[in-house]
Amino acid sequence: MTSEPIDLTAALSSFEALWSPRIVTRVNDYDVRIAKVAGEHVWHAHDDTDEFFLVLDGELNIALRGAEAGERVVTLPAGAVFVVPRGVEHKPSSPAGASILMFEPTGTMSVGDRHDPVPGHVDATTGHELN
Amino acid sequence: MTSEPIDLTAALSSFEALWSPRIVTRVNDYDVRIAKVAGEHVWHAHDDTDEFFLVLDGELNIALRGAEAGERVVTLPAGAVFVVPRGVEHKPSSPAGASILMFEPTGTMSVGDRHDPVPGHVDATTGHELN
Numbered sequence: 196m197t198s199e200p201i202d203l204t205a206a207l208s209s210f211e212a213l214w215s216p217r218i219v220t221r222v223n224d225y226d227v228r229i230a231k232v233a234g235e236h237v238w239h240a241h242d243d244t245d246e247f248f249l250v251l252d253g254e255l256n257i258a259l260r261g262a263e264a265g266e267r268v269v270t271l272p273a274g275a276v277f278v279v280p281r282g283v284e285h286k287p288s289s290p291a292g293a294s295i296l297m298f299e300p301t302g303t304m305s306v307g308d309r310h311d312p313v314p315g316h317v318d319a320t321t322g323h324e325l326n
Numbered sequence: 327m328t329s330e331p332i333d334l335t336a337a338l339s340s341f342e343a344l345w346s347p348r349i350v351t352r353v354n355d356y357d358v359r360i361a362k363v364a365g366e367h368v369w370h371a372h373d374d375t376d377e378f379f380l381v382l383d384g385e386l387n388i389a390l391r392g393a394e395a396g397e398r399v400v401t402l403p404a405g406a407v408f409v410v411p412r413g414v415e416h417k418p419s420s421p422a423g424a425s426i427l428m429f430e431p432t433g434t435m436s437v438g439d440r441h442d443p444v445p446g447h448v449d450a451t452t453g454h455e456l457n
Binding site: 201219222227249270271276 | 329332333334350351352353356375376377378380401402403406408409427429430
């Protein structure tokens with residue numbers, strides 16, 4: 196009637212790709228995704244959804260910019276959470292690398308609805324299944 | 327335009343109550359809640375929503391029962407995730423104590439829509455704000 200618990204460390208060790216989220220489980224019509232990251236993602240925005248970040252390991256920066264508030268960067272050490280509100284342009288980055296967990300509606304694109312040109316190292320995806 | 331990151335360890339140290347979830351942030355119409363737990367919760371079911379658990383520290387058991395599948399217990403060590411599907415009766419417990427993170431729709435009652443008599447040590451709540 197239900198599945199088994201999923202160990203996030205084991206799940207993270209099952210893939211190597213950076214900026215390429217894996218869907219570990221689903222909650223109603225939301226995905227719980229994990230990703231390994233290092234270097235820079237791309238400026239993008241999700242017009243219709245907030246995006247939740249939890250840093251599992253390492254440190255994640257999220258640059259944010261808006262017409263009214265200008266640009267700023269928040270830094271999340273391991274064990275910190277942050278929500279990027281819908282519509283806010285943001286660019287995650289991690290100079291030294293990090294592992295992160297995200298909650299977002301199933302179907303949400305990793306590069307949002309609006310984005311700068313997507314560099315080759317960034318996977319534009321709605322998330323991959325864990326193998 | 328946005329808030330600041332929230333350190334979960336600091337958030338957990340801001341309260342002592344067991345089985346009394348705190349809302350650390352919101353994602354669209356969902357809450358991200360954290361709770362300290364020890365001992366036993368109560369058999370209950372959420373008829374209209376799945377419920378996501380991530381163990382931050384310690385170890386959590388979740389007993390599950392259903393007419394077809396009988397009763398079983400899943401054990402989540404720190405770093406494990408599990409989703410209780412909607413409608414499935416479950417009872418979390420933690421003999422040695424644990425800290426957990428949950429993801430569920432805002433307004434979801436901690437004791438579900440159906441439950442056994444709620445013991446005095448269990449808080450029947452839709453979650454409290456972090457102070």
